[in-house]
Each structure stands twice: as C-alpha cells, then as structure tokens.
Amino acid sequence: MMKRLAAAALVAAAGFGLVACGSSDNSTTSQGARTAVLEDSSPVPVSDNPPATLPVTVKSFDGVDVTITDNSRIVAADRYGTLATTTVALGLGDNLVGRDTAAKFPAVADVPVVTVGGQSLNTEAILDLNPTVVLTDTSIGPKSVQDQLRAAGVPVVFFDPTRTLEGVPGQIQAVADALGVPAQGAALIDRTESEIAAARDLVPNDGDPLKIAFLYMRGSAITMIGGEGSGADSLIEALGATDAGTASGITQQFVPITSEALIAAAPDALLMMTDGLASIGGIDGLEKVPGIAQTPAGKNKRVVDMEDGVLLSFGPNTGRVMAALAEAIYEPGGS
Structure with missing residues (x-):
C-alpha cells in the first residue's frame, strides 16, 4: 500500500489531477461500475514555444x-x-x-x-x-x-x-x-516513462491477475470485443491484468461480440469507452447484450469506462491514463 501511495504522490506532483468516480467498493474482489477520469486531459508542455532546428x-x-x-x-x-x-x-x-x-x-x-x-x-x-x-x-x-x-x-x-x-x-x-525539437522529445519521453512507471506501481502485486475484456460499442450496430493487437490488450497488460479476449483465443484486433465469445473470455471486469457505454444505454443496456450476464463481470456489474479520446491515444498522457484506470479498477471507494 505504501508503494502505491508513493506512486500516486509522484503522479500528483507532476501537476496532474486524477479522479475515479464510482458507485461502489472496487477492490480486486468488489462489484460496481466506475469511470476513470482525468481532471484536465490537456497535456502539460515540457517547454514553452521551444526554438526549432530547421530545416x-x-x-x-x-x-x-x-x-x-x-x-x-x-x-x-x-x-x-x-x-x-x-x-x-x-x-x-x-x-x-x-x-x-x-x-x-x-x-x-x-x-x-x-x-x-x-x-x-x-x-x-x-x-x-x-x-x-x-x-x-x-x-x-x-x-x-x-x-x-x-x-x-x-x-x-x-x-x-x-x-x-x-x-x-x-x-x-x-x-x-x-x-x-528533438531535445524536447527526449525530455517528454523521460517524463512520460516516469509517469508510466509510477502508474504501474499502483497495481496490486498480490493475488491472481484480473481478466479484463475491452468492448468497443457504438449502439446496437457495432458491438466488438478486443483481441490481440487491439491496443487495449497492451494497456490491460500494463495494468497488471490479462486481456480476456486474447486469452480466450481471439487473434484479431476486434471480433463481433457473441454470447459464446463472451462466455469463453469470462472477464472479471469490462473496459469500455464512455461514449460507447452511453450509446447502448449505460449499464442497464450493457446487461441486455447476449452473454454479458453470464460473465463474472456482468454478474458483478464490474465495468470501467473512460473518455473515448483519451483511453487508447497512447501518447504523452499515457501514464496519467494508466494511473486513473488503476485507481478505478483496483482502489476501493471513490468520489
């Protein structure tokens, strides 16, 4: 716990606010839906209008x-x-x-x-x-x-x-x-990697890894589960969890959701984009998707969502995104 508090302090010291909003206890065995939030998604510049070496x-x-x-x-x-x-x-x-x-x-x-x-x-x-x-x-x-x-x-x-x-x-x-501006690039890499390392330290290292499935949805017309190479798999693994889609044998980036695919994946938690979750009617609508109710995540209503433009951007905000997700997935309580 002290290691995780120190990591959170390091992220906060960099000038970033993290908020995990939720409805219930969200320890590694808890139930409930949570939203991972960056208080300000604007990246903090490493320099102010740096002179460029061009051409x-x-x-x-x-x-x-x-x-x-x-x-x-x-x-x-x-x-x-x-x-x-x-x-x-x-x-x-x-x-x-x-x-x-x-x-x-x-x-x-x-x-x-x-x-x-x-x-x-x-x-x-x-x-x-x-x-x-x-x-x-x-x-x-x-x-x-x-x-x-x-x-x-x-x-x-x-x-x-x-x-x-x-x-x-x-x-x-x-x-x-x-x-x-190559020097600013090097400085930004150093800062980003430090934030990613701090976010990794927020992940519990005891117990079996969670199985998390990434669902991409846009209303009832587009309902997909992520697999190998989706981008979400990399993020989920960095958060100390197992990508449920990949572990169940999905070798494509995304495949249509079927009850069979979800039951085979057996995720403990679901990761979604906020607008995608809203597009199907929120948690109530998600429960109506065939197969969801038969998964551990569905039974416990364990869903973490995050803003669409932030979740899979994989850039200078990555450490902050990971920290917010780690808090939403693993921390009890919330605001």
Missing part, C-alpha cells in the same frame, strides 16, 4: 523523405488525437492550426477540426489553414487527400498508426524530430 528531413512512415522548413502552422490529424496531444506536450500548442476531432482537450478547444465525421480529411479545409506541415497517419484519410496536400507543396509526414504502450517513446521522438 530537417525525416523519413515518413510511408517511406518518403520529407523536408520541413517551418513549424509555425501545424495540422495534426489522426484517429486518436495522439499527434495533436504530442504537439502540445512538446510546447508547440500555439503553432497548432488544425486538429482531428479526437483531440478534445481544453488546450485545443479553439483549434479548427479538420476531420469530417471523425476520420475524413478535406483538402480545401486544410489548405485554407495555410499549413507549413501536416502530421498524420493511415488511421484517417482518404489517402488521396494526403497526396493532394503533398502535390500542393505542403510537407506531409506519416507516422506509425499502431497504438501500443511500447510504441509511445518512438512516436513522441518521431513527432519531435519532424518538428525540429
């Missing part, structure tokens, strides 16, 4: 060498909000002129959204912002828009679209290098 030529994830000469007008757009979050955390938030809809944190509230419907880019809308560099990946598109931006003379840098815990340091450094 710089970097290898884009699509294999193209891209030269960036100016980072004064940055558009950062991917499915998860990771690239915009990283840009702000590097201290270049004032240079951000366009973002994706997943980047919802307060620090970018006034920055125009360039993704129509959440994942679709528009060439004219982006060009109207006069960007000097576009940071993106293949999680959004269409690719023809990104190609058109390059044809118009805008440096477009693609990054690895895979989101895992292990990929966080490399992703941060790649963005920092592209923006001409």
Whole structure:
C-alpha cells in the first residue's frame, strides 16, 4: 500500500489531477461500475514555444523523405488525437492550426477540426489553414487527400498508426524530430516513462491477475470485443491484468461480440469507452447484450469506462491514463 501511495504522490506532483468516480467498493474482489477520469486531459508542455532546428528531413512512415522548413502552422490529424496531444506536450500548442476531432482537450478547444465525421480529411479545409506541415497517419484519410496536400507543396509526414504502450517513446521522438525539437522529445519521453512507471506501481502485486475484456460499442450496430493487437490488450497488460479476449483465443484486433465469445473470455471486469457505454444505454443496456450476464463481470456489474479520446491515444498522457484506470479498477471507494 505504501508503494502505491508513493506512486500516486509522484503522479500528483507532476501537476496532474486524477479522479475515479464510482458507485461502489472496487477492490480486486468488489462489484460496481466506475469511470476513470482525468481532471484536465490537456497535456502539460515540457517547454514553452521551444526554438526549432530547421530545416530537417525525416523519413515518413510511408517511406518518403520529407523536408520541413517551418513549424509555425501545424495540422495534426489522426484517429486518436495522439499527434495533436504530442504537439502540445512538446510546447508547440500555439503553432497548432488544425486538429482531428479526437483531440478534445481544453488546450485545443479553439483549434479548427479538420476531420469530417471523425476520420475524413478535406483538402480545401486544410489548405485554407495555410499549413507549413501536416502530421498524420493511415488511421484517417482518404489517402488521396494526403497526396493532394503533398502535390500542393505542403510537407506531409506519416507516422506509425499502431497504438501500443511500447510504441509511445518512438512516436513522441518521431513527432519531435519532424518538428525540429528533438531535445524536447527526449525530455517528454523521460517524463512520460516516469509517469508510466509510477502508474504501474499502483497495481496490486498480490493475488491472481484480473481478466479484463475491452468492448468497443457504438449502439446496437457495432458491438466488438478486443483481441490481440487491439491496443487495449497492451494497456490491460500494463495494468497488471490479462486481456480476456486474447486469452480466450481471439487473434484479431476486434471480433463481433457473441454470447459464446463472451462466455469463453469470462472477464472479471469490462473496459469500455464512455461514449460507447452511453450509446447502448449505460449499464442497464450493457446487461441486455447476449452473454454479458453470464460473465463474472456482468454478474458483478464490474465495468470501467473512460473518455473515448483519451483511453487508447497512447501518447504523452499515457501514464496519467494508466494511473486513473488503476485507481478505478483496483482502489476501493471513490468520489
């Protein structure tokens, strides 16, 4: 317990507020639904408008060498909000002129959204912002828009679209290098890794690991359970638990939920995005999904949800996300 309190103090000392809101005792054997919350999801910059060393030529994830000469007008757009979050955390938030809809944190509230419907880019809308560099990946598109931006003379840098815990340091450094601030990238990596280590210390090391299943839902039309490579598996394992979907033999990132799949996974707890849980009518609606009631998690109504744009972003906020989840999953009580 002292180790976990010390870890919580380290995260709090970094200037981050964590709140786990819930309805009941949530020790490793308790029942109840909880929401893991970051009081402020805006990343704290490691520097304030750092000077850039430009021009710089970097290898884009699509294999193209891209030269960036100016980072004064940055558009950062991917499915998860990771690239915009990283840009702000590097201290270049004032240079951000366009973002994706997943980047919802307060620090970018006034920055125009360039993704129509959440994942679709528009060439004219982006060009109207006069960007000097576009940071993106293949999680959004269409690719023809990104190609058109390059044809118009805008440096477009693609990054690895895979989101895992292990990929966080490399992703941060790649963005920092592209923006001409490699030293800030190294500093941000050090801070993020320290926060991740502190969050790991919040996880109990006694008893058998929990089995947690990640459910992705958008109303009754889209109901999926995560498996190997979903991104959630990496997060669940970092929290000292076992990804129930992977353990049950699911080898794809996501498969449709069936009662058979859920019963085979037998999760002790369910992890969901907040909007996804709301889209099916909350806990009451979740209980109506075939197979849920037959799982230990369903019987105990043990569900942890977290804001959509935060949960699987895997960037500079990762340590804070893990700490909030660890408190929601393991700590008794709550606010």
